Amino acid sequence: MASGAAVLNPRRYLMDDRRFVGVIFLAPALLYILLLVGLPFLLAIAFGFSDVTVGNTELNFVGFDNFVAVWENDIFRQVFSNTVMFTLISQVFILIFANILAIIFTQEFTGKWFARFIFILPWATPVSLAAIGWLWMFDTKYSPIDYLLLQTGFLGPKGILSNSRNLFWLANPALSQISVIFVQVWRMTPLATVILMAGLSSIPTDILDQAEVDGSRFMRTLLQIKLPLILPIMVIALLFSMITMFGDMTVVYVLTRGGPVDYTRIIGLYSFQIGIEGGNLAQGAAMALFAFPLLLALALLMLRTASRAEVR
Amino acid sequence: MSLVELQGIKKFFDNVRAVDGIELEIEDGEFLVILGPSGCGKTTLMRMIAGLEKPTAGQIFIGGEDVTALPPRKRGVSMVFQSYALYPHMNVFNNIAFPLKAQSREKKYDKRAIRDKVENTARLLEIDMLLDRRPRQLSGGQRQRVAIARAMVTQPAVLLLDEPLSNLDAKLRANARDELKEFQRSSNITAVFVTHDQIEAMGLGDRIVVMSQGKIQQIGTPQFIYDDPANEFVATFLGSPSMNILRSEVFSFGFRPENFLPKTLADNPENSRIFHYYIKRVEYLGSDRLLYGYVHGHDNELTLAKVPSNVRVALDVDCDYEFAVHNSDIKFFDRQSGQRIEQQNLQGVV
Amino acid sequence: MALLIWILQNFWSLLVLSFATLVGLRIAYRFRKYGATRAELSHILRRSPFYLVVLIFCFFAAAPFMIMFLHSFKVDGDLYRRPQPFVYRQDPTLEHLESLFTNTAYLDFIRNSVVVGIAVVIITLILALPAAYALARLTGRWGERAGILMFLVYLVPPTLLFIPMFRIVVMLGLKDSPLALIVVYPSFTVPFSMWLLQGFFKAVPPELEEAALVDGFNRVEAFLRVVLPLSLPGIISTIVFTFTLTLHEFIYALVFITNTSRRTLSVGVPTELILGDVYFWQPLLAAALIIAIPVGFAYNLFLDSLVQGFTMGAVKG
Numbered sequence: 015m016a017s018g019a020a021v022l023n024p025r026r027y028l029m030d031d032r033r034f035v036g037v038i039f040l041a042p043a044l045l046y047i048l049l050l051v052g053l054p055f056l057l058a059i060a061f062g063f064s065d066v067t068v069g070n071t072e073l074n075f076v077g078f079d080n081f082v083a084v085w086e087n088d089i090f091r092q093v094f095s096n097t098v099m100f101t102l103i104s105q106v107f108i109l110i111f112a113n114i115l116a117i118i119f120t121q122e123f124t125g126k127w128f129a130r131f132i133f134i135l136p137w138a139t140p141v142s143l144a145a146i147g148w149l150w151m152f153d154t155k156y157s158p159i160d161y162l163l164l165q166t167g168f169l170g171p172k173g174i175l176s177n178s179r180n181l182f183w184l185a186n187p188a189l190s191q192i193s194v195i196f197v198q199v200w201r202m203t204p205l206a207t208v209i210l211m212a213g214l215s216s217i218p219t220d221i222l223d224q225a226e227v228d229g230s231r232f233m234r235t236l237l238q239i240k241l242p243l244i245l246p247i248m249v250i251a252l253l254f255s256m257i258t259m260f261g262d263m264t265v266v267y268v269l270t271r272g273g274p275v276d277y278t279r280i281i282g283l284y285s286f287q288i289g290i291e292g293g294n295l296a297q298g299a300a301m302a303l304f305a306f307p308l309l310l311a312l313a314l315l316m317l318r319t320a321s322r323a324e325v326r
Numbered sequence: 327m328s329l330v331e332l333q334g335i336k337k338f339f340d341n342v343r344a345v346d347g348i349e350l351e352i353e354d355g356e357f358l359v360i361l362g363p364s365g366c367g368k369t370t371l372m373r374m375i376a377g378l379e380k381p382t383a384g385q386i387f388i389g390g391e392d393v394t395a396l397p398p399r400k401r402g403v404s405m406v407f408q409s410y411a412l413y414p415h416m417n418v419f420n421n422i423a424f425p426l427k428a429q430s431r432e433k434k435y436d437k438r439a440i441r442d443k444v445e446n447t448a449r450l451l452e453i454d455m456l457l458d459r460r461p462r463q464l465s466g467g468q469r470q471r472v473a474i475a476r477a478m479v480t481q482p483a484v485l486l487l488d489e490p491l492s493n494l495d496a497k498l499r500a501n502a503r504d505e506l507k508e509f510q511r512s513s514n515i516t517a518v519f520v521t522h523d524q525i526e527a528m529g530l531g532d533r534i535v536v537m538s539q540g541k542i543q544q545i546g547t548p549q550f551i552y553d554d555p556a557n558e559f560v561a562t563f564l565g566s567p568s569m570n571i572l573r574s575e576v577f578s579f580g581f582r583p584e585n586f587l588p589k590t591l592a593d594n595p596e597n598s599r600i601f602h603y604y605i606k607r608v609e610y611l612g613s614d615r616l617l618y619g620y621v622h623g624h625d626n627e628l629t630l631a632k633v634p635s636n637v638r639v640a641l642d643v644d645c646d647y648e649f650a651v652h653n654s655d656i657k658f659f660d661r662q663s664g665q666r667i668e669q670q671n672l673q674g675v676v
Numbered sequence: 677m678a679l680l681i682w683i684l685q686n687f688w689s690l691l692v693l694s695f696a697t698l699v700g701l702r703i704a705y706r707f708r709k710y711g712a713t714r715a716e717l718s719h720i721l722r723r724s725p726f727y728l729v730v731l732i733f734c735f736f737a738a739a740p741f742m743i744m745f746l747h748s749f750k751v752d753g754d755l756y757r758r759p760q761p762f763v764y765r766q767d768p769t770l771e772h773l774e775s776l777f778t779n780t781a782y783l784d785f786i787r788n789s790v791v792v793g794i795a796v797v798i799i800t801l802i803l804a805l806p807a808a809y810a811l812a813r814l815t816g817r818w819g820e821r822a823g824i825l826m827f828l829v830y831l832v833p834p835t836l837l838f839i840p841m842f843r844i845v846v847m848l849g850l851k852d853s854p855l856a857l858i859v860v861y862p863s864f865t866v867p868f869s870m871w872l873l874q875g876f877f878k879a880v881p882p883e884l885e886e887a888a889l890v891d892g893f894n895r896v897e898a899f900l901r902v903v904l905p906l907s908l909p910g911i912i913s914t915i916v917f918t919f920t921l922t923l924h925e926f927i928y929a930l931v932f933i934t935n936t937s938r939r940t941l942s943v944g945v946p947t948e949l950i951l952g953d954v955y956f957w958q959p960l961l962a963a964a965l966i967i968a969i970p971v972g973f974a975y976n977l978f979l980d981s982l983v984q985g986f987t988m989g990a991v992k993g
């Protein structure tokens with residue numbers, strides 16, 4: 015009754031209808047994404063429970079065989095613990111550095127633009143290319159770092175660190191792990207910093223002015239006002255960079271290909287090596303799936319934190 | 327036939343009844359003001375006339391046609407927003423020309439016609455020298471004129487104005503009010519004006535609709551609403567300072583501070599009601615003295631009196647005086663519903 | 677050329693000298709402005725630890741890039757035989773830079789990356805612009821849920837998807853074709869851009885769109901005529917970041933494309949410029965640096981707008 019004109023002319027004003035336009039605007043993107051991510055995701059699960067290989071495309075259901083095989087594989091256990099360890103350790107450093115840098119870059123100082131340009135470079139450069147720089151820095155023979163250590167007496171015949179002229183950054187088990195973690199911290203810190211900067215600059219100036227009027231000095235304002243206020247954003251930055259790191263294999267691919275032995279092999283790389291290079295799609299998929307529950311938990315945690323932060 | 331007719335209009339947001347059953351007729355050529363405190367539903371009501379919100383129930387007619395289901399552009403209305411909503415990426419000319427270009431599918435305007443129309447409208451509002459400027463280069467008053475010009479250029483049936491004066495500073499506002507009224511009268515357009523400012527409402531409106539809690543409390547000319555409020559809400563909402571309300575067993579009664587005068591000044595004391603008034607504080611407002619105090623028997627209800635300064639009567643703090651209100655200036659209200667009660671119905675009680 | 681040689685040969689002294697000059701100028705400026713008083717001196721002393729921290733961080737961030745720059749021009753003898761990494765013993769040469777462009781597929785990589793990047797940006801804009809607007813303005817609660825779903829999808833890492841996607845790509849006959857990347861990359865660029873654009877759209881006052889509706893446009897036209905022009909700066913920064921996301925992507929590019937001349941930069945440079953275990957270091961380092969600098973500039977230029985988009989997107993409208 016009330017919408018007489020719309021009944022008479024149902025198609026004429028669709029472009030004015032909030033909901034209709036909303037649906038046709040959103041639908042293409044939503045469908046594209048769901049198709050492009052949802053389908054492979056389901057396929058990944060199907061692969062995990064099958065015996066598919068590059069040569070044999072038939073999907074035969076094999077139950078949990080792949081997952082059992084993967085879990086009983088000693089290498090995979092090492093790989094799994096590497097992944098978790100690398101991710102956790104690097105997050106600690108990323109968080110520390112990102113906090114310091116975010117505080118620095120929300121201040122005004124001479125040369126800020128240039129300093130910011132420099133410090134964003136590691137994040138702006140495609141990872142695989144930045145890793146090449148580090149590959150050279152860590153070179154077995156010509157490493158510039160080794161040269162510096164040699165000149166300062168840390169290396170060489172009477173060296174404190176080693177008698178050799180080189181440290182073999184990427185060939186020594188412990189050093190190779192440290193190197194990989196270092197490069198991850200190096201390239202991920204800017205992103206976390208930017209997220210934290212956004213948080214810091216969104217604190218209302220009223221609150222900071224009030225703190226100043228109340229007689230709070232720099233450190234007190236920082237510890238008791240700023241950090242508590244950006245805590246939710248800090249959690250988001252943390253989870254975000256954890257998820258990114260978990261799903262990345264570029265750094266280790268370029269630096270070490272997982273070596274020496276398996277010391278720097280991580281899940282993404284191993285599943286690439288088994289699944290694509292080795293042709294065992296089923297096992298590769300099963301490996302990748304192992305990390306999924308962990309990732310999902312992280313993502314949900316992140317969303318919860320984010321929605322709570324919004325309420326504030 | 328009225329130009330705009332609202333029948334049983336309701337709008338609920340989730341469980342909030344923003345507009346709760348409005349019946350309203352707007353006559354051709356009148357300046358109608360919708361007045362109410364913030365959150366009373368007045369802006370929602372106007373947005374439904376514009377077509378920016380769909381009513382939950384009810385029908386809207388403009389020029390006799392049911393427009394309830396029509397989008398804004400099909401209604402022949404135009405609107406001036408509180409923030410003016412000038413397009414910041416266009417100059418004044420293009421801002422004013424925008425609706426003409428937008429409607430060019432129905433009525434084909436050529437470039438010349440558009441130029442003529444824009445320039446005429448701009449001249450009418452005395453902004454023809456600003457046509458090349460961008461909105462951010464304009465003062466508040468100029469922006470308001472551009473917004474009105476943009477709304478007027480299509481010669482709409484109804485001009486909707488959503489608190490268009492509230493962003494101006496106080497000095498400009500009186501002037502703008504005056505010009506707006508003059509402009510409306512000379513162009514003879516039907517205007518609906520939403521505001522929470524009673525001075526604006528009294529000054530501009532041919533008729534005022536007082537709204538509260540999604541409902542119409544009273545409709546009438548400014549004078550009528552001021553003198554004969556339909557209920558306690560209207561009585562206290564209009565007037566500054568607002569009407570004194572004193573409560574008794576079954577009813578409350580109220581009188582305006584300017585009608586509450588020392589007995590010696592009353593025109594005919596025999597037709598007046600006399601109160602013992604204890605003055606607690608006096609404020610000098612230049613032309614008036616504003617008295618704060620208590621009427622005998624109503625010791626908890628602050629009562630105000632507004633006495634012209636040129637009246638040479640000693641009125642001292644902490645003293646008792648006899649004050650009088652003419653019987654016709656006393657309004658009675660039901661204590662439960664707040665509705666007005668006619669005096670003759672109270673003969674037995676008073 | 678002579679200038680370049682001179683810069684390279686005196687790299688460190690120039691760096692230290694120019695830095696010292698800047699610091700000196702700055703101090704001189706402050707002295708002129710406030711006078712060379714004790715208060716001013718103590719102010720400078722108090723600020724110096726802050727600058728020292730900044731300097732240390734900058735050094736760590738820039739170290740590999742400085743080395744890339746310094747070593748791209750060394751002749752083999754200077755680079756390998758007598759490891760003196762920080763100075764030039766022999767004259768710098770452009771020979772390696774030349775060979776990067778003439779003897780390798782570097783130009784192909786650049787072209788492929790640009791083609792893929794532009795195509796992905798176009799697809800992303802077509803899908804994400806209306807979708808982000810719908811999320812920002814048109815849809816209510818279910819739109820919000822769709823937004824969260826999108827965000828979750830963005831978090832599904834490529835390491836989980838590349839194996840089945842590889843299968844699909846092979847099935848569709850898209851292996852070794854840039855089309856494979858063009859089709860797959862929107863899976864992460866669209867959610868990212870939507871999130872960003874949504875923030876920019878929310879910053880447009882809703883009254884402007886309503887004015888356009890009253891003035892005679894429908895919602896689609898109001899979006900095209902009012903919202904899009906007003907969000908142009910945000911859209912440009914979205915384009916920049918979408919493009920660089922495609923430039924960064926490694927795993928899909930590694931798995932889907934194995935033909936040298938079809939590869940993109942991120943995979944081509946670290947895999948194809950190395951023959952077995954023979955590394956051609958100078959061209960390799962130059963290849964990385966040539967990409968890093970312009971992308972770094974773009975990031976710095978659009979960083980503020982990125983931050984603004986993200987914070988706006990997080991605040992409910």
